[in-house]
Amino acid sequence: MKANVNEDTCIGCGLCADTCPEVFVMENSIAKVKVPEVPPEYGDCCREAADECPVEAISID
């Protein structure tokens, strides 16, 4: 499983990094994905972060 942040859409609210800090980190007011592959144990929080993103900037493959 991979997560991606659309940097053009992200508004830098920080919600994903709060919800799933193992996968997302804020850098210059944009969320970045910290890991090339989301570890299985963080899959749920990663999906939760994607669901909660107010602008749907997070996609999961």
Ligand code: SF4
């Ligand atoms: S929740 Fe969405 S808009 Fe907010 S920082 Fe994360 S990717 Fe950006």
